[in-house]
Amino acid sequence: MPRVPFVPILTAPTAAGKSALAVDAAAALPAGRVEIVAADAFTVYRGLDLGTAKPTAAERRGVPHHLLDVVDVTEPYDVARFVAEAEATIGAVLARGNVPLVVGGTGFYLRALCRGLPTTPPADVLVRADVERDLAERGLDSLLAEIAAVDPAEERRMERNPRRVVRAVELLRRTGRLPGHYPLRPPAFAYDVIAYARPAADAEARIAARTLAMLRAGWPQEAAWLAATVDPDAAPHPTVWQALGYRDALAVHRGQLGREAAAERIALATRQYVKRQATFIRTQLGAPLDTPDGAARRLAAVLAALAGAV
Incomplete structure (x- = not known):
C-alpha cells in the first residue's frame, strides 16, 4: 500500500460549509484523485438526508464519498465501528493510489480516529x-x-x-x-487536522437560513418517516433521535409547532452546539481554528502535495 506522511482531516462546526469546501478542494485535482471519508455520527444512516445536511448527489458524483448511508436507522452504529470502517476505507483509498480526505464534525469520532480507541471489554x-x-x-x-x-x-x-x-x-x-x-489502541494512520470556524455573525446567519431552508424542503416529513420507523419515545432514547432538530421537525409535521418557531428553536440549539464543537476542536483535537479562506488554501496545498506522493 502506498504510504503518506499523514491523512488530512477537515473539520469545522456544523453549518460552516465543510462539504462544499472539501468538494471544491478535491475538484481542483484530477477527477477521482481525492476520495472523501465522512466522519459524521448521523449521515451514516440511510434516510436521514435533509436533517443531517448530507452531501448532495451532485457533490457525490463529482468526488467519491465513503461512510455515507452505511446502516438503516434501526441498526446500531458506534465509534468503534466508525474507526474500523474509516481505517479500512483509508487503506483502500491509498491502495488505489488516491488521497483520502476525512471530513466531518463529530468530534468524538475524530478524536478516536486520531488517538485510537480505548481497549475496553465488550458490552455485558x-x-x-x-x-x-x-x-x-x-x-x-x-x-x-x-x-x-x-x-x-x-x-x-x-x-x-x-x-x-x-x-x-x-x-x-x-x-x-x-x-x-483504559489504554488506547494506537491509530492506524497519522493525521493532520485542518480546522476552521466562521465569524459569529456569519455563522448565525448561515444557521438561520439553512435551518429554514431544510424545514421548507421536507425535513418535517423526513422526521415523520423516522418516527414511523423508530419510536422517538423508546427508552433509552434511540441514537437516531439524538440528531439535532429532528424532534422539532416532527412537532412541525404533527402541527404542534409552527415552522418559523421550530426554525428559531433549532437555530438556537445549533448555535449552542457550534460553540461546544469549537471548544472540542481546540481542546480535544488540538487544532487552531483558521478562517474559511485560510483553511481552503491550506487544504488545497496539502492535497496537491499528497497527490504527488501516492
Whole structure:
C-alpha cells in the first residue's frame, strides 16, 4: 500500500460549509484523485438526508464519498465501528493510489480516529439492561452523577450523550473503571487536522437560513418517516433521535409547532452546539481554528502535495 506522511482531516462546526469546501478542494485535482471519508455520527444512516445536511448527489458524483448511508436507522452504529470502517476505507483509498480526505464534525469520532480507541471489554448485555432501566426510571443526571463521583473529567467528556453514559456506567459497575481509564489502541494512520470556524455573525446567519431552508424542503416529513420507523419515545432514547432538530421537525409535521418557531428553536440549539464543537476542536483535537479562506488554501496545498506522493 502506498504510504503518506499523514491523512488530512477537515473539520469545522456544523453549518460552516465543510462539504462544499472539501468538494471544491478535491475538484481542483484530477477527477477521482481525492476520495472523501465522512466522519459524521448521523449521515451514516440511510434516510436521514435533509436533517443531517448530507452531501448532495451532485457533490457525490463529482468526488467519491465513503461512510455515507452505511446502516438503516434501526441498526446500531458506534465509534468503534466508525474507526474500523474509516481505517479500512483509508487503506483502500491509498491502495488505489488516491488521497483520502476525512471530513466531518463529530468530534468524538475524530478524536478516536486520531488517538485510537480505548481497549475496553465488550458490552455485558445484562448489566447494560440494568443501566438502561435506571436511565428510564431515574434519569440521565443520576447516571452522570455516578460517573462524576469517580471522575468529573469523564463525566464532562460524556457531553450528556445517553448512549455514551449508559456504556460508561455499565463499564464502571462491572470493572470499576470508566472508558477513559483504559489504554488506547494506537491509530492506524497519522493525521493532520485542518480546522476552521466562521465569524459569529456569519455563522448565525448561515444557521438561520439553512435551518429554514431544510424545514421548507421536507425535513418535517423526513422526521415523520423516522418516527414511523423508530419510536422517538423508546427508552433509552434511540441514537437516531439524538440528531439535532429532528424532534422539532416532527412537532412541525404533527402541527404542534409552527415552522418559523421550530426554525428559531433549532437555530438556537445549533448555535449552542457550534460553540461546544469549537471548544472540542481546540481542546480535544488540538487544532487552531483558521478562517474559511485560510483553511481552503491550506487544504488545497496539502492535497496537491499528497497527490504527488501516492
